[in-house]
Amino acid sequence: AQSVTQPDIHITVSEGASLELRCNYSYGATPYLFWYVQSPGQGLQLLLKYFSGDTLVQGIKGFEAEFKRSQSSFNLRKPSVHWSDAAEYFCAVGSRANQAGTALIFGKGTTLSVSS
Amino acid sequence: NAGVTQTPKFRVLKTGQSMTLLCAQDMNHEYMYWYRQDPGMGLRLIHYSVGEGTTAKGEVPDGYNVSRLKKQNFLLGLESAAPSQTSVYFCASSTGTQYFGPGTRLLVL
Numbered sequence: 001a002q003s004v005t006q007p008d009i010h011i012t013v014s015e016g017a018s019l020e021l022r023c024n025y026s027y028g029a030t031p032y033l034f035w036y037v038q039s040p041g042q043g044l045q046l047l048l049k050y051f052s053g054d055t056l057v058q059g060i061k062g063f064e065a066e067f068k069r070s071q072s073s074f075n076l077r078k079p080s081v082h083w084s085d086a087a088e089y090f091c092a093v094g095s096r097a098n099q100a101g102t103a104l105i106f107g108k109g110t111t112l113s114v115s116s
Numbered sequence: 117n118a119g120v121t122q123t124p125k126f127r128v129l130k131t132g133q134s135m136t137l138l139c140a141q142d143m144n145h146e147y148m149y150w151y152r153q154d155p156g157m158g159l160r161l162i163h164y165s166v167g168e169g170t171t172a173k174g175e176v177p178d179g180y181n182v183s184r185l186k187k188q189n190f191l192l193g194l195e196s197a198a199p200s201q202t203s204v205y206f207c208a209s210s211t212g213t214q215y216f217g218p219g220t221r222l223l224v225l
Binding site for chain 2: 045
């Protein structure tokens with residue numbers, strides 16, 4: 001069965017420091033992978049996605065993620081965190097078999113706090 | 117484009133009452149989804165639709181029904197609300213990438 005694990009429930013990072021949020025997935029084939037961000041009281045906004053090709057994908061707001069097949073991971077990174085990045089981050093996996101028509105499996109989320 | 121919209125934004129129900137949540141999208145997407153979000157649980161799929169007139173069960177369908185009479189609308193119904201259905205409900209539409217609505221906060225007393 002497909003599953004997504006985000007090992008860190010809560011992370012605190014100093015403003016200006018680098019960030020890495022971990023995501024591991026379980027899936028029988030190469031999946032579609034997504035990172036979403038949710039600010040308090042808001043909906044989910046897509047940060048970036050991986051479908052195929054270059055395993056390092058760039059997203060909005062200066063985020064990037066790297067797909068590592070050997071480690072079944074899709075970690076999210078940002079070189080310098082801003083206070084406005086404080087939010088909850090969700091990793092999700094979708095089925096490659098039916099890309100458009102299959103719902104996503106979400107991790108439980110990582111809450112990012114940014115200290116000054 | 118408004119994208120994905122949801123109504124209402126917030127609702128309080130008493131146990132046993134019924135209600136319908138409306139999701140509308142103006143992107144002509146075939147696929148639409150209803151999720152619920154609970155603290156520490158991420159988002160879990162309730163029901164989804166792969167086109168007008170079709171619906172299917174997701175991970176947590178019990179206590180909910182859905183209808184997709186028009187391509188642009190996807191309705192989620194609670195026939196007899198229970199406190200366990202207190203949650204934030206998100207609708208999404210997709211053509212490969214899922215786009216989410218702003219959510220409906222539901223409190224069942």
